[in-house]
Amino acid sequence: MSRDHLAQLREAAPVILPSLLLCDFGNLEREVERLLAAGVQALHLDVMDGIFVPNMTYGMPIVAAFRKLTDLPLDVHLMIEKPEQYIRQFQQAGADVITIHAEAVDDVASTLRDIHSLGCGAGVAINPDTPVDAIVDALPEADLALMMSVNAGFGGQAFNPIALDKIREVRRLNSDVLIEIDGGVNLDTIGRCTEAGADLLVVGSAIFGKPDYITAVRDLNSAAVAAS
Numbered sequence: 001m002s003r004d005h006l007a008q009l010r011e012a013a014p015v016i017l018p019s020l021l022l023c024d025f026g027n028l029e030r031e032v033e034r035l036l037a038a039g040v041q042a043l044h045l046d047v048m049d050g051i052f053v054p055n056m057t058y059g060m061p062i063v064a065a066f067r068k069l070t071d072l073p074l075d076v077h078l079m080i081e082k083p084e085q086y087i088r089q090f091q092q093a094g095a096d097v098i099t100i101h102a103e104a105v106d107d108v109a110s111t112l113r114d115i116h117s118l119g120c121g122a123g124v125a126i127n128p129d130t131p132v133d134a135i136v137d138a139l140p141e142a143d144l145a146l147m148m149s150v151n152a153g154f155g156g157q158a159f160n161p162i163a164l165d166k167i168r169e170v171r172r173l174n175s176d177v178l179i180e181i182d183g184g185v186n187l188d189t190i191g192r193c194t195e196a197g198a199d200l201l202v203v204g205s206a207i208f209g210k211p212d213y214i215t216a217v218r219d220l221n222s223a224a225v226a227a228s
């Protein structure tokens with residue numbers, strides 16, 4: 001099922017994925033309804049452990065709560081130490097795609113294979129200071145390569161354009177992998193992301209900081225498509 005989801009996202013690219021980090025956790029049902037009304041095609045869920053990154057968010061129960069609320073693909077971004085110890089629990093909670101950070105594991109390729117063996121799409125992320133070289137050997141195992149345009153850990157940070165060069169480098173190395181960008185993506189930066197070749201655009205504050213999600217997603221989508 002998750003492989004089908006990936007094919008759908010590839011077909012629909014560029015696709016905006018709302019990052020729920022800044023949503024109203026007191027009313028998840030309403031937040032999902034508002035995002036569905038805005039036409040979003042997948043949700044991006046940020047899991048932080050306070051160790052790999054200096055911030056904590058949520059774990060499997062919140063992923064499971066979103067799973068109960070929607071059939072949209074759930075793209076789970078693990079910003080945690082030893083993610084390999086938890087991937088089964090995230091799959092059981094309802095994740096469709098699980099992305100691990102290359103900086104957090106010893107053997108990226110083997111962790112991606114483990115994610116696949118659970119039936120999930122497998123993604124690998126790198127922070128702005130981590131070179132693409134760090135994931136070259138693992139790329140053939142990845143469905144998705146996430147280029148962080150901020151240091152993982154917080155929403156609302158400024159966009160780091162180093163991610164754009166890395167998107168181009170990943171595309172040169174691998175024509176099949178879906179390329180996602182995450183951090184500081186907004187109306188001013190989204191065009192540069194799709195122009196560079198990003199397929200999936202994670203957006204937090206530029207949606208959840210706006211009163212009207214429908215207008216925010218529509219304007220972001222127009223800017224993304226115009227530059228792609």
Ligand SMILES: O=C(CO)[C@@H](O)[C@H](O)COP(=O)(O)O
Nearest residue numbers: 152153155156183184204205
């Ligand atoms: O993974 C992360 C942060 O580490 C993101 O998914 C952010 O939550 C995106 O938020 P904005 O930068 O768009 O506000």
Ligand SMILES: [Co+2]
Nearest residue numbers: 019046077182
């Ligand atoms: Co994220």
